[in-house]
Amino acid sequence: MTLRFTKGHGTKNDFVLLADTRGDLELGAEQVRLLADRRAGIGGDGVIRLAPTAAVARAGERVADEVLAAEPEAIWFMDYRNADGSVAQMCGNGVRVFAAFAESLGLADLSDGGELALGTRAGVRRVRKDAHGWYAVDMGPWSLPGGDAAARDGLDAQVLAAGWSTPRPALSVDLGNPHTVVALPDEESLAGLDLTVAPRVEPVPPEGTNVELVVPLEEVTGADGRPVGRLRMRVHERGVGETQSCGTGACAAALAVRTWALHGAGDVPVPDVWSVEVPGGEVRVSLLPGGHVELAGPAELVFSGETTLV
């Protein structure tokens, strides 16, 4: 069987995209691993299937029913898989690339203020284009699984990366998928970090976690005169390994650094907008009213073809 695919990326977090507009493609973990394989396959950090939300519901995923009940216009669903074949709830860079893919298929129109509402395993997500042509996604509500104590103390976990003699304190952040954020003292220690091995997290997260290692940078003043926070980040993704970028990870990192900043802020305003530098580029994270967070950044489709791997 041959299958058409498109390759896309958001700040070099790259994906194999499949348009399953009839919703009849059965994608097993082994097929996902092959498609994502950088030597034997097409290559990617993940595989994204665009399918009708109704078909995902018929296949037994309750969340797709909930998506349609909450937003009947969310007729397309992002079925996201990590490169190791595992299923993930959410992918921030993936949502932007999904929107670009849907536009290329004529399934969405984001011109002139148009919006795309799509289904994901973390619920409905809405994408628009901002003034710079970046894709801006309302990533929905976020939370600190450690609750008030974690917000107060700024930590609820410990991370031990390869080469460290002692663990560092870390903060868990939920963006629909799990994250653990740890601060490093300077850019040299971030650049020199060995992420070929997954950092150890304690307590062990029951469903695994994505680990973001961050260094806060000097803030700048935005065009509107308000402060813009900055940070640099590397990430070890659950189900993948080190990637060049992680959208939900960028949100988690900004939210963690903001939580830490709130502790020492005194009367100094803590930014609601953050520029996050990742090895693959830069994304913007903004706090929205109602406890939501927005992720904005580029999305590129780079080539299409046919494969017999599925």
Ligand SMILES: N[C@@H](CCC[C@H](N)C(=O)O)C(=O)O
């Ligand atoms: N790269 C993604 C996150 C993909 C899922 C993650 N590896 C997980 O298992 O939770 C992003 O841009 O958010």
